[in-house]
Amino acid sequence: MRSSASAGSSGAAAPLAADAEATDLINLDRYVERDSALHRADARFKFILAIVAIVAISLLPTASWVALAIAWAALALLSASSGLGPFRLSRGAFFALPFMLAALPLVFTRPGDIIATIPIGPVTLSISGQGLQEFATIALKSWVSVQVALLLTFTTPFHDLVDGLRALRMPRIIVSTISFMYRYLAVLSDEAGRMMRARASRSAEIDGHGGGTVVWRMRVVGGMVGSLFLRSYERSERVYAAMQSRGFQGDLKHMHGRPLDASDWTFFGTMAAGIVAFVIAGQVWLPHA
């Protein structure tokens, strides 16, 4: 993957950007290699804790500004202590912004004290204070929840997450599918990248005679997709033969995970206690609407 991307790196910048995009099209690796307590913690526990934390955050009442600020600060602290820097999660989580727009209509539809009106032709949109509060709460909750998920993926290698899912009794066929997908996405995107380079190399242009019709281009792309499918299908047969050669009989086996020790349970207990305290505080003591 890297080698093929760097092989063409002496050329011009513009087509190369497209190349890099093709080869890095699919990248599940968000793991950041560091040595920290969070990195060393057991993937199964981290996975459970992340889910629980996200549920806890989403259960917060409207306008729990203080609770959300605490959650954000705790995440920043964890992020800093795992060597990722305090603001990496906050920045990374902005990619969820477009999804927050789904909550925008609340601003106009929620009944309450009108604080502003926007006339659009014959209709008048009125913004309610409560609606605004709810929207802000939902936006902040999603932003902080995404940070929880990012912290998990930054500190846990993907294959450990997959092992974690298996240990947590996720159906085996799903886990195996994810595992193969992870292994072969890189190979496939590499193959797609090579095909796109081959096409780009032959997409020359004489002055004033560029391209071809849209229909023709679509047929080319369709052909590429088809050929990629065929190649993958053939590869799957070879992989299956390789698996059979090494004793596979239709039932995928796995090693048992590392046994949990006292330090794993200490980590889990501490974090779980923190989340429980946060839930109680958020529901009972901390200010909200």
Add this chain to the structure above:
Amino acid sequence: MPDEALARWIEVEHLHYAYPDGFEALKGIDLAVAHGEKVALVGPNGAGKSTLMLHLNGINTPAHGTVRVAGMTVDRSTVRRVRAEVGIVFQDPDDQLFSPTVFDDVAFGPLHMGIPEAEIHARVDRALAAVGMAGFERRLPHHLSLGQRKRVAIATVLSMDPSVLVLDEPSAGLDPRGRRGLIRLLLELPQTMLVSTHDMRLVAEVFPRVVVMDDGRVVADGPTDAILADDALLEAHGLERP
């Protein structure tokens, strides 16, 4: 083990095979390889080398003829034991390495042979050490170079502790350094070997015996020096002197 069995550790007799589309890939192969012998299998693309290899551990089932390995006739009842005996390494390491990490891949064979987990760890360590890839257990296959992936691919069958190694074009696509490393490895490994290749220099350096295949038949079988000196034979089957 009687000497006779050791002398015919791999034994292929009158082997015929046709693909489902009717293409006749093997037209009567006879071949015997002694225990510990290292044999190169050469011939043009489409000669049937890979098809023959897939018979040695029962992935393909013969239409006619028999395949015996380590005293067992390869059939439905022996296929699991035969696969423990014969380690096949496919040409493209991306086909051979299908697990998320190097460790998982090298452990796959022993695990599916039903070996206890404590011993699997020891076997993985030994196999990776044998190919010079100790310390790469947690690495991801797609982050390794082609030469490294080829080495790990060999480790994935070494961990099954086979007596026979069957390798499909192991030196294809390797740079000179990767190739040198591979040659050293092939010379070191004690297993019986049947290795298909187009790399005649590799043949000259590693293998005392060469089997030439063309059009589904064995057309020559003998000492490497003699075969590589026979220009007419090489010419007739699209091969070249190293």
